[in-house]
Amino acid sequence: MPDVIPADSVGIVTPQVASFDTPLALSCGQTLASYQLVYETYGTLNKHASNAILICHALSGDHHAAGYHAMTDKKPGWWDSAIGPGKAIDTNQYFVISLNNLGGCCGSTGPTTINPETGQRWEASFPIVTVEDWVESQARLADLLGIQTFAAIVGGSLGGMQVLEWSIRFPTRLKAAVIIASAPKLSTQNIAFNEVARQSIRRDPDFFDGQYLDHDSVPTNGLGLARMLGHITYLSDDAMGAKFGRQMRHDAYQYNYGIEFEVESYLRYQGEAFTKRFDANTYMLMTKALDYFDPAARTDDDLSAALSKAQCEFLLVSFTTDWRFAPERSEEIVDALVKAGKQVSYAKIEATEGHDAFLFPIPRYMTVLNTFLTRISKQHILEKNHAL
Numbered sequence: 001m002p003d004v005i006p007a008d009s010v011g012i013v014t015p016q017v018a019s020f021d022t023p024l025a026l027s028c029g030q031t032l033a034s035y036q037l038v039y040e041t042y043g044t045l046n047k048h049a050s051n052a053i054l055i056c057h058a059l060s061g062d063h064h065a066a067g068y069h070a071m072t073d074k075k076p077g078w079w080d081s082a083i084g085p086g087k088a089i090d091t092n093q094y095f096v097i098s099l100n101n102l103g104g105c106c107g108s109t110g111p112t113t114i115n116p117e118t119g120q121r122w123e124a125s126f127p128i129v130t131v132e133d134w135v136e137s138q139a140r141l142a143d144l145l146g147i148q149t150f151a152a153i154v155g156g157s158l159g160g161m162q163v164l165e166w167s168i169r170f171p172t173r174l175k176a177a178v179i180i181a182s183a184p185k186l187s188t189q190n191i192a193f194n195e196v197a198r199q200s201i202r203r204d205p206d207f208f209d210g211q212y213l214d215h216d217s218v219p220t221n222g223l224g225l226a227r228m229l230g231h232i233t234y235l236s237d238d239a240m241g242a243k244f245g246r247q248m249r250h251d252a253y254q255y256n257y258g259i260e261f262e263v264e265s266y267l268r269y270q271g272e273a274f275t276k277r278f279d280a281n282t283y284m285l286m287t288k289a290l291d292y293f294d295p296a297a298r299t300d301d302d303l304s305a306a307l308s309k310a311q312c313e314f315l316l317v318s319f320t321t322d323w324r325f326a327p328e329r330s331e332e333i334v335d336a337l338v339k340a341g342k343q344v345s346y347a348k349i350e351a352t353e354g355h356d357a358f359l360f361p362i363p364r365y366m367t368v369l370n371t372f373l374t375r376i377s378k379q380h381i382l383e384k385n386h387a388l
Contacts, residue, residue, distance in 0.1 A: 008084045009076065010042040010067035010091055015107065018144055024102075024137060027292075030127040034116060037141055038063050038107030039099035042083060043091035045147070051377060052147045053089060054138065054174075055079065055098040056155030056162035059230075059286045060278060062106040065098035066091075081361035088361075088370040094151065094377065102137050103129045103286065105279035112213070112279050124210025124281060131158075131293045135165045139173065151377040152176035154369075156358035157325060158286065161293045164333070167310040168295055176376040177310070178369065180317045181358040183329035184303050184336070185294040190324065193233055194287040197226035201280045210281050223280045224271030231270050236321035236354030303336035310337075314344040315372045317365065319357040345372060 005011050015038050024032045040063050045052060055065050057078075066083035068076055083089045083096055100108040103126060107113075111126040142150070153174045155163040160182025167177045186194075201207060204222030208215045232240075244263040259265045299305035316334050318327035327348050337344040347368045351357035357365070 005068070008086050009080065010084050012071070013040050013042065013064075013067040013069065013077075015040050015063055015069075017107065018141055020137075020140055020144075022140070024133070024140075026127055026133050027130040028128050032102075032109065032127070035102060035109035035137070036107070036113075037099050037102070037109075037137060038104075039097055039141065040064060040066075040077075042066055042096040042098075043094050045095040045145075049147050050149070050151060051093065052095045052097060052142075052145075052150050053373070053377075054142070054150050054153045054166075055083070055089075055096060056134075056138070056153065056159035056166075057098065057101065058155070058157035058159045059290065060274070060283075061159065062104060063098050063100040063108075064106070066096070079359065081359070082366065082369065088366040089154070089373065090370070094373075097141070097145070097147075099138065099141060101129075101134045103282055103289075105282040110279070111210075111281035111285070121213055123213055126281065126285070128285060128288050130289050131161050131165050132169065134162055134289070135169050138162070138166075139170055142173070148173065150174045152178055152373055154178040154180070154373075155182070156180035157182055157355065158290055161290070165293070165295065167312055167314070168306060171309045171311040174312045175379070176313050176315065176373070178315045178317070178372070179330070179333065181319055181322055181325050181330070181355055182333075183325045184296060184333050186290055187329075191291050193229065194291055197229055197287060198284050200225040200229070201284060207280065210284075212280070218275065219280050220272070220275040223275045223278070223283060224268075226283060227274035227278075228267045228271040231267060233324045234355045236323065236352060238321060239352050239354050242352065303332065304339040307333075307336055307340045307342065310340070310342055313376060314342060315368070316344065316346045317358070317368065318346075318348050319351040319353070319355070319365075320348060321352055322355045322357060324355040 018037045021034045061078055064077040065079045066077040085092050100106040103110045105112050111122050115122045153163045153166050160179035163177045163179050166174055201219055201222035204219035206217040207219040247262040248260055254260055295306040296303040314337055316330045318330035334344055334346045349365045351362055353360055
């Protein structure tokens with residue numbers, strides 16, 4: 001971390017814990033009798049509670065979206081480039097909430113936490129959760145914080161799927177939905193990638209059928225391979241070529257299976273680093289939530305019919321080199337919204353970073369996001385004040 005906190009940072013933040021005793025019936029048929037959600041907030045909630053923005057995280061995200069937990073932190077939160085004073089999501093204007101979803105491994109109830117009924121860690125016995133379950137729990141967090149209607153709900157990738165579900169499940173509780181680098185459902189290819197990742201984890205001899213913590217073990221090889229595979233899909237071919245090309249670590253081929261190309265070293269580092277901060281059971285849960293999400297399945301595969309309940313305005317953003325969730329997938333949502341007669345804006349951003357572009361402060365992207373949110377939030381705040 002720099003010696004001085006940047007002026008556009010939210011600064012030092014402290015995670016908070018919300019506890020719920022009202023049972024949560026899950027899509028899988030099981031029920032959580034009680035649970036906790038870890039979250040952070042940035043900015044100040046106004047007296048009418050009309051300036052709140054909810055951030056929904058992606059597959060490997062968590063509640064720490066902006067700022068620092070301590071002066072010794074090497075890096076800020078995962079979306080610090082977009083959240084802060086004067087940034088696209090301006091904390092001088094908005095009260096921003098970011099949480100760790102159920103099933104996560106950063107403090108919210110999930111495989112690494114204690115099952116109160118057994119006194120043991122949940123591990124593999126933690127029930128599979130879905131996007132629908134996450135949205136329900138997020139709405140309960142909003143209730144706890146006294147927020148009836150969000151000025152906007154924002155999410156990228158898997159986070160965008162949560163935003164889409166919010167617009168359908170709780171249509172009166174958000175004024176704007178910002179869906180970034182996402183899709184209305186996974187393609188067959190994406191489901192296949194997720195299955196390979198899960199099998200890499202499950203076939204690790206240290207997985208122990210998901211009870212690895214009981215064996216003082218971690219399936220680092222399997223989880224690392226899963227992350228390496230995922231990381232390849234998050235980057236574009238151009239981005240990988242520009243960053244590594246065919247750069248080698250030696251002057252000549254070594255004719256062995258050690259690290260020879262720089263890209264090999266990079267992927268191994270990413271895989272190893274990931275195993276130190278993320279839980280394998282959580283990774284499997286999150287990929288399953290991705291696989292299951294398909295709101296059009298509830299309306300005979302008619303996405304426009306599924307979105308007919310929505311009442312908010314929408315902003316869809318895609319990136320030209322994103323092949324994991326290509327622009328065409330965002331455009332499916334746009335077309336369905338237009339057919340359903342909804343208000344929607346769409347921006348396709350030129351970017352070289354691939355799917356990960358949604359995490360970067362690309363100028364046009366940040367401008368589009370800020371302009372849309374400013375217009376919507378001012379309109380919402382005025383409506384709220386007038387109603388009161």
